[in-house]
Amino acid sequence: MEDLPEKKKIRALGLLSGGLDSMLAAAVLRDQGIDVELITFVTPFYGAERAKESAARLGLPHRAVDIYEKFLPLIYTPPHGFGRGHNPCIDCHILMLLEAGAVMEAEGFDFLFTGEVLGQRPMSQHRGALSLVARESGYPDLVLRPLSAKNLPPTRPELLGWVDREKLLAISGRSRKRQMSLAPQFGITKYPAPAGGCLLTDPGYATRLKELLAHQPQVARKDLELLKWGRHFRLPGGAKAIVGRTHQENEAILALKTADDLILKVLEIPGPLVLLPENAADEDVQTAAALAAAYSDAPEGVEATVAVQWEGGETGFIHLTTPPKERFKDLMI
Ligand code: SF4
Numbered sequence: 001m002e003d004l005p006e007k008k009k010i011r012a013l014g015l016l017s018g019g020l021d022s023m024l025a026a027a028v029l030r031d032q033g034i035d036v037e038l039i040t041f042v043t044p045f046y047g048a049e050r051a052k053e054s055a056a057r058l059g060l061p062h063r064a065v066d067i068y069e070k071f072l073p074l075i076y077t078p079p080h081g082f083g084r085g086h087n088p089c090i091d092c093h094i095l096m097l098l099e100a101g102a103v104m105e106a107e108g109f110d111f112l113f114t115g116e117v118l119g120q121r122p123m124s125q126h127r128g129a130l131s132l133v134a135r136e137s138g139y140p141d142l143v144l145r146p147l148s149a150k151n152l153p154p155t156r157p158e159l160l161g162w163v164d165r166e167k168l169l170a171i172s173g174r175s176r177k178r179q180m181s182l183a184p185q186f187g188i189t190k191y192p193a194p195a196g197g198c199l200l201t202d203p204g205y206a207t208r209l210k211e212l213l214a215h216q217p218q219v220a221r222k223d224l225e226l227l228k229w230g231r232h233f234r235l236p237g238g239a240k241a242i243v244g245r246t247h248q249e250n251e252a253i254l255a256l257k258t259a260d261d262l263i264l265k266v267l268e269i270p271g272p273l274v275l276l277p278e279n280a281a282d283e284d285v286q287t288a289a290a291l292a293a294a295y296s297d298a299p300e301g302v303e304a305t306v307a308v309q310w311e312g313g314e315t316g317f318i319h320l321t322t323p324p325k326e327r328f329k330d331l332m333i
Contacts, residue, residue: 010162011035012144013100013109016062018050020179020191022115025146026058027186029113032167038062039103041096043071044224045199050192057190067099068221075200075209075219080132085206087198089124090133097137104142111142111157117179118148118172127152147171147179199228208232211333215240222256226275229253233291233331237281240333241288243295244272263309264292267317271296278311289318291328298322 012029016022016038030036038060040051048064055062074095078088093114100112116125123129130152134143141156144163149155150170158165171178176194183191199205208227211234212219229252230242244250250273257263260278262285265271274292276285289306298304300322308316 009035010157011037011109012111012113013104014038014113015096015100015115016040016051016055017115017197018054018192019115019194019197020176020183020188021117021147023054023058023188023191024179024183024186025113025115026060027188028146028167028169029163030058030060031186032164034163036060037109039100040064041099042066043068044221046197054191057188065099067095070095070099076213083123083201085201085203086209087200089121090129093124093133094136097133097139097143101137101139110162111144111155112139113144113146115147116145118145118151120174208333222258226253226256232333233328234333235280235284235287235331237284239277239280239284241284241291242275243291260311262288262311264288264306266292266296266298267305267307269296269298269304271298286318290320290323293320293322294325294328296322300324
């Protein structure tokens with residue numbers, strides 16, 4: 001007897017943030033017998049650690065893809081604007097779906113899905129925004145939102161019967177109670193807390209980023225990474241000094257230092273490491289040295305010596321009287 005052709009298995013590629021919503025969206029489709037794979041897009045503002053753990057808990061294949069170069073223009077002038085912080089969420093979603101769509105086409109996936117919930121985020125997850133994002137990504141009828149599907153018009157995977165719409169969900173709004181009560185039914189017993197995702201929504205990071213962009217029209221990845229560490233001061237000569245707060249921060253700042261950056265540190269007294277960019281004016285080197293002393297354990301008013309590691313590794317010394325921290329209050333970003 002002739003073998004019947006094997007029924008094609010439907011393959012879906014899902015955007016995974018690693019939070020409960022995207023985990024649940026993946027599990028809802030997986031439990032319908034769909035072959036689910038997951039993708040997380042990485043930028044300096046958003047890593048994939050949380051997503052990797054969540055994908056492992058789900059037992060689903062996962063990949064992380066860095067989209068820094070493509071994302072960078074969005075921190076300047078995103079066509080659809082910023083949210084409350086410096087988060088261009090609508091354009092970010094469009095970009096992520098566009099990139100996921102390219103993978104879908106290249107690797108033979110049938111459709112895309114996300115863990116978005118209608119009305120959960122006022123700016124980027126209202127009905128109009130969800131449809132705009134799908135449309136502008138270039139895949140208007142191939143983006144399924146399993147958690148809110150029954151509140152949204154049917155997509156192609158539902159219309160063609162690839163997905164059973166009846167088994168999809170009708171969640172909407174900001175509360176996560178429904179997702180939390182459903183999670184155990186889908187075998188999800190552990191998931192990360194909702195907060196702690198994208199740095200662009202963090203008010204402190206957003207303030208520093210806006211300040212940086214106001215002073216420096218072109219930023220490098222290193223500048224964005226440095227915004228994560230230490231106290232930041234804009235000095236009178238225009239340079240920015242970064243002062244480590246802990247040993248871990250000192251190490252992180254040192255790891256991001258380029259050959260021409262200056263490093264300052266008080267001699268013989270425990271204290272922070274201060275990073276100053278190359279070409280800083282003499283006036284700013286003096287201020288950075290005073291900062292190094294002020295934030296060290298040196299008592300106020302006591303003589304201190306600050307070692308300055310210049311470009312090329314030469315070391316110089318600045319002798320000063322340790323000033324009070326308050327003197328730099330107005331320079332702090
Ligand atoms: S919160 Fe950050 S990662 Fe998430 S959509 Fe907005 S900009 Fe993108």
